[in-house]
Amino acid sequence: MCARFTLMMPSWQDVWKLLQFEYREEDAAAYRPRYNIAPTSQHWVLFRANDKRMMTRAKWGLIPRWSKDAKLASRMINARLETVAEKPAYRSAFKDRRCIVPADGFYEWTGPEGDRQPLWIHPKEGGLLLIAGLYEDWNDPANGPVRTFTIVTRDAEEPIRAVHDRMPLLVRDDAVDAWIGPGTPDAAALAMPTEALDLRRVSKRVNSPRVDEPSLVEPIA
């Protein structure tokens, strides 16, 4: 699907605003959010608030409950929408543990091998993308409980299709509950229209996984 999602990690107040909740400090004590929110090293991830466990952090790379070790994590960063209901590693999470990963954009590469041009794909009008995800709570024999998640991918639509065949499943702002909530989500009905996306050429500095800072998404000539 893509490389690193985001550099400008939205503040959780921004995420709240996007979901049309007005967070006020003075209400914090009495606040009963509909969603739980957990930080990763660079994202926030939204979970249903009915989830009893309050996890402090989440890690990208889904580890099924039955895993004996964490080796699977690096291969479980994406889940294909087409098969997610059947795959042994994902179907349980797809049924009961869906989440949303807000991001300001994601990367894709295009062009000839050896001279690949990175693109930053983001909403034309700004704001956040809501990426559909799945999560699991896994008990690491070595380090205790950890919440892990993965990103759901689908066939690309224009304009992304011009550069790549896959893309993340992007959820409409008003369909967060439809994805996170109970029941079987209808991906086609909750997908965000992609014509509102812009593909922006950005610096090849983004190629280095070690470089990550806001200037990476600035347009280049």
Next chain:
DNA sequence: CCAGACGTTGTT
């Protein structure tokens, strides 16, 4: 029966 996989095309 047991052993081995369990996943996608891509991070952090």
Next chain:
DNA sequence: GTCTGG
């Protein structure tokens, strides 16, 4: 060339 790590 091929594998691993991010």
Next chain:
DNA sequence: CCAGACGTTGTT
């Protein structure tokens, strides 16, 4: 996807 390692306790 891309970047970076690729190896051991050491010599002709």
Next chain:
DNA sequence: GTCTGG
């Protein structure tokens, strides 16, 4: 945990 392959 559950399925597939041998």
